[in-house]
Every structure is written in structure tokens, then in C-alpha cells.
Amino acid sequence: MAPRSRPTARQARLGTELRRLREAAGLKAREAAGLISSTSAQMSQVEAGFAGASEARVRRLAAHYACADEALVDALVTMATDRTQGWWEEFRGILPPVFLDVAELEHHATFLHEVVITHVPGLLQTPDYARAVFGYMVPELPDSELIPRVEHRLRRRAVIERDAPAAYETVVHEAALRIRVGDRGVWRAQLRRLLDESEREHVTVRVIPFDTDHYAGASAAMMHLGGPLPQLDTVLRDSPNGTAFLDAQSQLERFRTLFRKVEQASLDPRRTRDFIHHLAKEL
Structure with missing residues (x-):
């Protein structure tokens, strides 16, 4: 072969x-x-x-x-x-391979823990929000590249919408909720989407407000994907140089600890929904 x-x-x-x-x-x-x-x-x-x-x-x-x-x-x-040919294979040769890698890892994950600071989590984005994110790239993407990126991002939602969804928990900093990636209408719809998704039994959304004391985790953005065994977990971190896949045991333990610290600094799910409702009323 x-x-x-x-x-x-x-x-x-x-x-x-x-x-x-x-x-x-x-x-x-x-x-x-x-x-x-x-x-x-x-x-x-x-x-x-x-x-x-x-x-x-x-x-x-x-x-x-x-x-x-x-x-x-x-x-x-x-x-x-495993010979799974998932939906992401439709994008092979159209999108950079890392897009397919992320979708495949999410598909096989037993759980997903995510921390975001400046953008709403990709799995919970509306079409217009995702389009605004990708549309801001430099150099500007032509429709032939922009449209597949948006479609791919939306189809990643399958991991939390399928019959046996993965447990998904995300901690979102208030900054991500206040930065208007699109216009007021896009922002309003995105907040509604977050509220709707937070009602799912297997989805947990937590917010870290600006006025939280003793929070210095501005660089904590990551996604931790659970493997069939803890030693097969993977952590994804984005940087200007691309997405890094981390799997050394020392790295995994470090990010498990980091997620616990960020989680402890966040509001509980009920207070998070109240917080998002309050933001939406400001519109």
C-alpha cells in the first residue's frame, strides 16, 4: 500500500x-x-x-x-x-486539511470542553455570525472559499445534534458576547442562539463576566476533546500560525487543570442564562 x-x-x-x-x-x-x-x-x-x-x-x-x-x-x-467516511470528507480538497481534522476529532470525542475569549464558540455560531467571522479575514476570501468555511462550521454542529451527542461544556468570556462581530441584528440572533443551546440537556454554557475577581486567564482559549481513555484526549489551540494538536500527557494534565480553574471563575448555568438575557435587553 x-x-x-x-x-x-x-x-x-x-x-x-x-x-x-x-x-x-x-x-x-x-x-x-x-x-x-x-x-x-x-x-x-x-x-x-x-x-x-x-x-x-x-x-x-x-x-x-x-x-x-x-x-x-x-x-x-x-x-x-475505523473506516468512517464522515460528512467532512465532502470538503477534502476544498478546505485546508486542518478543518477536516477538527471535525473528525470532534466526531469521535466522548466530551468537548471549550474556553473562548473573543468569539462565540464555533459549535454555537449562527450562519450570519460565522459569515462575519470568516468575512473579516485578510486577505479577504472569495465566495468560493468563504461559503465552504461557513457551511463546514455549521455542519460541525452535528456532534451536539446527533442521536447520541457528545457532552459539550463551554466557558465564554463576556468579551466574546459584547464584541459585535456583525451588526446589531447578528448580535441579537447570536445571543438568542446561545440561550436556546444552553437549554439542551447535554450542552452547558458558562460566562465569565468582566468584573470577575482574580481572573487572569485571558490566554486560556482552547478545546479539550475527550478520547475513549484519558490518555487519548486531545487539546486544540489556535494561534496566528494555525491550529496545534496537543497530546503529551503533561500538556493534557496542564489543560485539564486550566479548564477547572476557568470553570470555577465562571457563573453557573442558571446565572449565565440570566446574564445573557440581561445583555439581550440592552438592545
Whole structure:
């Protein structure tokens, strides 16, 4: 099978986890390759996500690495053998690959924890709000690029609208609610959407008001996606240089702690709804 030209974030994560197991076993890539009658080049491709791995190969490698965590091995097998062709595949070749990676990770997430500071969470945006966000990009996007971005953002909502939705909790800073990304009408509709979404059983919206004491988390924006096991969680962070996918255990623990701190600084869901209602009345 020819190597992939670009592995998805999920495929790359499988390779990363296999490499971590090998390194924990104290084996070099060529040594591990010899145990399964492969080559060091093929092993490198698997660990970089450029080549797939069958269930039999994943289990053989785990056995050679003396991995006793059966739940982890089963989860890795699922990652290796899953052939889901989700709705995001319709955008392949149209949008940058990171858009597809985010949607795929959200699809498989067991929960989603998000902190936003300057924009309403993407999963809860209205069409007009999303259009205003993407329309502000420099250089300005032509409709051929703007329209697919808006559609993709709206279709990401499937993760909280499907029959078995992921539990979604977001902490939104007041700044994101007061910055008028669009006009007054767009702002009013967006606040209504937040209120409506906050009524869903599996959606929790919390707000951090400007006047909250002892809050210094202005750089806390992130999305934490739950994996089938805690060690398979992923954190997404956006920066001017693009989206980073973080999965080192030290990083995951850091962001778990950060989310708890931000959550503690926020209003509870009932007071959050009252707060948003008050903002809407200012219109």
C-alpha cells in the first residue's frame, strides 16, 4: 500500500501512541520492525501516520512492547481499523486539511470542553455570525472559499445534534458576547442562539463576566476533546500560525487543570442564562 500523502490528525495520533509504547519498552524502531518481519522504514511510516496498521499488527506490537493495558490496546485497534467516511470528507480538497481534522476529532470525542475569549464558540455560531467571522479575514476570501468555511462550521454542529451527542461544556468570556462581530441584528440572533443551546440537556454554557475577581486567564482559549481513555484526549489551540494538536500527557494534565480553574471563575448555568438575557435587553 502506498504511503499517505498527508495523514489526518487521528492517523498521526495512532502512530504517536505506537511510538510511545515502543519507547516505553526500550526498543529502537529497527528492533521493533524485526519483531514483526517489517523494516525500520515501514515502522517509521506507521509511527508518523503515513502508513496504516492492521488490527493484527497493532496487537502484535503491543504484545512485543509488553503493554498490559487492554483498554488502551483495544482503543488503538479501533483507531487503526475505523473506516468512517464522515460528512467532512465532502470538503477534502476544498478546505485546508486542518478543518477536516477538527471535525473528525470532534466526531469521535466522548466530551468537548471549550474556553473562548473573543468569539462565540464555533459549535454555537449562527450562519450570519460565522459569515462575519470568516468575512473579516485578510486577505479577504472569495465566495468560493468563504461559503465552504461557513457551511463546514455549521455542519460541525452535528456532534451536539446527533442521536447520541457528545457532552459539550463551554466557558465564554463576556468579551466574546459584547464584541459585535456583525451588526446589531447578528448580535441579537447570536445571543438568542446561545440561550436556546444552553437549554439542551447535554450542552452547558458558562460566562465569565468582566468584573470577575482574580481572573487572569485571558490566554486560556482552547478545546479539550475527550478520547475513549484519558490518555487519548486531545487539546486544540489556535494561534496566528494555525491550529496545534496537543497530546503529551503533561500538556493534557496542564489543560485539564486550566479548564477547572476557568470553570470555577465562571457563573453557573442558571446565572449565565440570566446574564445573557440581561445583555439581550440592552438592545
